[in-house]
Amino acid sequence: MSTVTSRPRPANGRKRAIARxxxxxxxxxxxxxxxxxxxxxxxxxxLKTERSLGAFPVEWLPRPFAWENYSTALDYMPFLGYTQNSLVIALIQSTLMTLSSAYVGFGFARLRGRGKNLMFGIVMATLMLPHVATLIPSYLIFAKIGLVNTLWPWVMWGLAGSAFLIFMFRQFFAGLPLELEEAAIIDGCGYFRIFFRIFLPQAKPMLATSMILSFSWAWSDFLSPLLLLSSDRTTLAVALATGYQTSQGAPINNLIAAGSTMYVLPVIVVFVFLQRFYQSGSATSGLK
Incomplete structure (x- = not known):
């Protein structure tokens, strides 16, 4: 008479997996x-009052919560006006920079020509050049042609693209199937139409990433608006540095904190709105 023995359960392995x-x-x-x-x-x-900010020992939680700091921060200076200036500049630069970088990246990835690799190497070499090093020469050029205190510098920076974004788009477009390009050429499409009708719709994850990065760069830029824009047309980043002060020049820390909290909200909103485009679609979904 044979007996059937039950195999012991791997309890130890399950416990280790749960612990890990x-x-x-x-x-x-x-x-x-x-x-x-x-x-x-x-x-x-x-959310602290001026009195609780100077309290000793430090109060980790405000008692009571000073919610009125946010309304005071909005009224203490033209907060919404500076926010509008920042939004206009950030949207112009991020949109133009995304499109121009995508188009240049497409050219480096799909077009053939003598010296293409050398040109791409020169573009990548500009990554080692900090933005601060070119700021004063850029200011002198814009001042000579009368573009100071206008939005044209951000339009030109947007049209010039970004070396990092060009590299990102180039790597993405280089990985797309060659059949997409060949089928479009057979149908009589030129490369301009191929880019906008076929390749650009495939690049939604890259477009979302580029918009988030370029919007954050333009939104958080401090030195360029400080040099190129007057005080009434400047951005919120510059206004926050000097807008919340007493008549004696002392900073009002709780209002600075309230304004800074509202300052980061647009970047969070842009990220939340565009993150759904991160999911990459299949590049071969258009092939039949």
Whole structure:
């Protein structure tokens, strides 16, 4: 008479997997807390009164919450006007920079010609050139042709593209199937039409990434508006540095924190709106 023995369950292996997963979750939660702690401290500071800011020992949580700091920050200076200036500049530069970088990246990826690799190397070499090093020469050029205190510098920077974004688009377009291009050429399409009708719709994840990055660069830029724009046409980044001061020139820290909290909201909104385009579609979905 034979007996059937049951195989022992791998209880130890399951316990180890649960322990590893729990440790990974704990690590991620800890890193998230570290990365978000500066923003949380900014929000807490924005809800404190001037008296609680100078209290000793330090009050970690405001008592009571001074929600009126946000309305005061909006009224203390023309906050919405500076926000509009920043939005116009950021949208112009990010849109033009995304389209121009995508078009140049498409040319480097799909077109053939003598000296293409040399030109691409020169474009990549500009990544080593910091923006601050070109700011004073750019100001002198814009001043000589009468473009100071206008939006044209940001239009020109947008049309010039970004070396990093050009590299990103070039790598993406180079990975698309050759059949897409060949089928379009057989149908009589030129490269301009191929780019806008076939390749650009495939690049939604790259377009979203480029818009987020270029919008953040233009939105957070401080030196360029400081040099090129007058005080009434400047951006919110410049206004926050000097807008919340007493008559004696002392900074009003709780209003600075409230204004800075509202300052980062547009970037968060842009990221939340565009992140759904991160999911890459299949590049061969248009082939039949």
């Amino acid at each position: 997963r729990s440790g990974l979750y704990a690590l991620l939660i800890g890193l998230a807390a570290i990365f978000t702690s500066p923003f949380l401290w900014l929000v807490i500071t924005s």
